[in-house]
Amino acid sequence: MEHSAKIRQLLEEKKKIFTDLNDEVWEYAEPRFAEYKSAAAHCRVLEAQGFRIRLGLAGEETAFIAEYGSGKPVIAILGEYDALAGLSQEADCTEPKPVEEGGQGHGCGHNTLGAAGAAAITALKDYMEENGMSGTIRFYGCPAEENAGGKAFLVRDGLFDDVDIALSYHPSNQNLADQGGSLANFRVFYTFKGTSAHASGAPHMGRSALDACELMNVGCNYMREHMISEARVHYAYTNVGGTAPNVVQSDAQLLYAMRAPTVTQVKELYDRLEMIAKGAAMMTETEVTIRQVAAYANTIANDVINERFEAYLDEFLPLDYTDEEIAYLEGFRKVIPESEKRAVAAQAQQLFGRTEKAKEAAQMPIWNFHAKGLVGGKGSNDVGDVSWVCPTSIIRTACYAAGTTGHHWLRTAQGKSSVCHKGMLLAAAIMACTAVDFLRDPELVAKARENWLDRLGGETYPNPLPADCKPEIW
Ligand SMILES: [Zn+2]
Ligand SMILES: [Zn+2]
Structure with missing residues (x-):
């Protein structure tokens, strides 16, 4: 040319x-x-x-x-x-x-x-x-x-x-x-808040935010079997609640990335993970706040x-x-x-x-x-x-x-x-x-x-x- x-x-x-x-x-x-x-x-x-x-x-x-x-x-x-x-x-x-x-x-x-x-x-x-x-x-x-x-x-x-x-x-x-x-993608933080306590002296007083994170991830892992095969869900612990095993972790946080071919499909995953996060909070008597920080179309x-x-x-x-x-x-x-x-x-x-x-x-x-x-x-x-x-x-x-x-x-x-x-x-x-x-x-x-x-x-x-x-x- x-x-x-x-x-x-x-x-x-x-x-x-x-x-x-x-x-x-x-x-x-x-x-x-x-x-x-x-x-x-x-x-x-x-x-x-x-x-x-x-x-x-x-x-x-x-x-x-x-x-x-x-x-x-x-x-x-x-x-x-x-x-x-x-x-x-x-x-x-x-x-x-x-x-x-x-x-x-x-x-x-x-x-x-x-x-x-x-x-x-x-x-x-x-x-x-x-x-x-x-x-x-x-x-x-x-x-x-x-x-x-x-x-x-x-x-x-x-x-x-x-x-x-x-x-x-x-x-x-x-x-x-x-x-x-390229896949649509949301980035979302799930922050769990529980109650700290001596893990051995007063375990019944504690409500573990770390447990909530683990249960959320287990819930998500079960969800994976029932999502479209093109979807991807990954997570990282951004706060594990400290390094002391003898203190019930009152704060813990996960960052999730969820992907699928279209934004609508990612929104469906987002809604399902919201239910899973709330379920984990309910099981552990903790509270969860959900904050989306990024999205890719x-x-x-x-x-x-x-x-x-x-x-x-x-x-x-x-x-x-x-x-x-x-x-x-x-x-x-x-x-x-x-x-x-x-x-x-x-x-x-x-x-x-x-x-x-x-x-x-x-x-x-x-x-x-x-x-x-x-x-x-x-x-x-x-x-x-x-x-x-x-x-x-x-x-x-x-x-x-x-x-x-x-x-x-x-x-x-x-x-x-x-x-x-x-x-x-x-x-x-x-x-x-x-x-x-x-x-x-x-x-x-x-x-x-x-x-x-x-x-x-x-x-x-x-x-x-x-x-x-x-x-x-x-
Ligand atoms: Zn890159
Ligand atoms: Zn690049």
Whole structure:
């Protein structure tokens, strides 16, 4: 396509700015809603590129919009920059070795996610200026994708209301346009309050909040047999009531995550768990308070956006990797668990059947091809919330050795490599080129909207967040 070579040239000229941003944010590794340095780094880079910046949105101090241009259409490119607890890891190191014991790390690759979007929007702006194009382009700096669903607050507060097309990205093990289907997800605290007492001297005086938690979990475990097979329920103890066995625990708390293909199905699980929690409280003569703190909607992918993503994947792939890069990837392949290697082989079979090609793909150090049609995993993603209010799709590019698990030190370790940089720049090129297509062709924008309405099938955004729920660190 005639503009794609130019976009790639514009990216090449400024690539160091964005590979440096990728690496800088990797170093900060800040957790949800505390991405102060990471958001500031993005703002600094984009302001220097001539964008208007609005920092602090929808009660999120680390959310921002960088905007250029005016009028319709409005094209959004989404970025993230939050890290994960417990995934601190030295870069390029093939054995687990935290930089800081128990510290944060970019185990989901959001340092690359933000840098790719910033690179894409900059190349897009440069291209628009050179070609005298109109329209509004925005980079959305979105905090707290992990464990808080930061975008749901931005959507609830209307920040996407005038957006025509939203393009997002996630670094991955494969190159493909995401087909949607991420699970809707609620995060809910159950806090039990009982009565403390000497566990041996006056046990009859005690009412144990810890017992209530355990009974709630038992109840939930029985519920699992009677829920749809696509649903997932997980829990963590966020307060076990202390470390003394001889004191009846008066306070205890659980955090639940409940997932299913649609928000309505998650709401059904929520209602059933509410009954289970109340039942546990009744059995133990304790009290329970229930507080929902986050919600993710399921993702509605867009076929029209994906067609553009796929055309550029086919145009730009394969990438050139040096011998050193292949050796680097082979080094990580050696330590990837067998279970993950088997998962790669299963994916290869899904794509190529029981063929030699599938066997070859299973052994590759990186999947340097378009894995068209591969079905994704069972995660949740707050891009889902955006996808309910405007046509949205996610591009994925290969940034890591084949079989690298997400939310794992193996991914943190590869987050600053030149392989990762190449995947990041590929995503930036694809998003910028796709945005040019939509800026140039109002009919394409209309088609994407038609496809979006068709996929929604008359449903509207269920806005699963309670009205009084505020962005917070919990
Ligand atoms: Zn993640
Ligand atoms: Zn992620």
